Amino acid sequence: MSQNFAFLDEHSKKEIRRKTLKAIAVPGYQVPFASRELPIARGWGTGGLQLTLSLIGREDILKVIDQGSDESVNAVNIRNLVQNTTGVAETIHTSEATLIQSRHRIPEVPLKPFQILVLQVPQPEPLRAVESSERKTKMLHGDKEYSGAFIKLFEQIMKFGHITDDADYPVMVNDRYVMAPSPIPRFDNPKMNYNEGLILLGAGREKKIHAVPPYTKVESLAFEDYPFEVExxxxxxxxxxxxxxxxxxxxxxxxxxxxxxxxxxxxxxxxxxxxxxxxxxxx
Incomplete structure (x- = not known):
């Protein structure tokens, strides 16, 4: 039996593309999708990998990085899987890639309009630390009730004198939805603001897709007297x-x-x- 292009069957890829389009249409909103089984364990990048496999074409140039490195075990294994099932060209140069899958980093080289950055996300819900119920977090997002996210940051200030979140620092997307930007360092948060490329975020274990379309306002949560600061x-x-x-x-x-x-x-x-x-x- 011959292997299907990009591993996933066409029905699965179409479903993921439809959910991706919805995520792009509603920036920052978490779109549920039917996360598929892959030959890697959930929690090791299956959400990002499913996005990559559903979007990649024969003319694409692929780059895969893990915490800034192209040669880590996770990056090499994901790149090998995509290449073995597609035969696409690969590169280590950010400016040459049309599709970039990353864990924990947005590259230092600014994205271009023709590029798609796919981020692997372990926990897409920014309110999970203050609300364990999925039903209630959906209601809070619907009401744009994000006081819980601010209280979490306020408690850090009261306890430590400053905000201690160094990664996965919550952001407000398009003045509407608070989003968890994957465990990228807060150093990378400003790169999302009015970025020229398309940023997609996939959580395979939690079965969610969210997106930051090009030229979208992305603002890190902060207080007037405790402004957002990067490392x-x-x-x-x-x-x-x-x-x-x-x-x-x-x-x-x-x-x-x-x-x-x-x-x-x-x-x-x-x-x-x-x-x-x-x-x-x-x-």
């Missing part, structure tokens, strides 16, 4: 590339015990290193 890396320098002002990983040298920083987006770092090498070669 500040301006005073940190990447040990490998000399970059600053990008999201970095804090590491420790096993031999010396020294703390150092490395650019998290590995393909972006390699591009900058190659550009520097070419400039030096031309001198």
């Amino acid at each position: 500040d890396f301006d005073d940190k320098v990447c040990r490998e590339s000399g970059l600053s002002g990008v999201y970095m990983d804090e590491l420790q040298d096993e031999k010396t015990g020294e703390t150092y920083y490395v650019t998290n987006d590995t393909s972006y770092m390699l591009e900058k290193l190659n550009e520097e090498a070419v400039q030096h070669a031309g001198k």
Whole structure:
């Protein structure tokens, strides 16, 4: 028996596309879908993978990253599955890809209008920490009643003196729905605001799809006296590339015990290193 293009059967792909269109039409709204079984466990990116498999075409160029790396186990396995069932071209360069699947990061290179970014989402409900009932959270979204999300942030300020959410920081989409932007660091939240590309978010275990269409207003929740702030890396320098002002990983040298920083987006770092090498070669 021959393998179906992009693994999923055509009926499943059509259903996911219809739900994706609804999510695009209502930015930030969680659209339920019939999450399919895949040869990876739920919780390991099945929501994002189903979006990728339903949208990818033979002419697409695929990029898969996991926490900023193209070569992590999760990224390699997902990329292999998509390639083995589609035969599409792959790339590590963000600017070349037409379809990007990512876990935990929005690339440093800004998205273009022809690009789709698919984010893997473990928990799509931003109100789950304050309300366990799915029925009640639906009612709260319908009434635009988001005081629970603000109370959660307020409690952090009262306890710690500042907001402690470093990832999956809730955002208001198109002045209507509060959305959980997957566990991306809050450093990446501003990249969603009036972004030129299409951002899709899939939660396979929770069976939800939501979206941020191009040129959509996305604003992180905050208070007037405690404004939203991203992680500040301006005073940190990447040990490998000399970059600053990008999201970095804090590491420790096993031999010396020294703390150092490395650019998290590995393909972006390699591009900058190659550009520097070419400039030096031309001198």
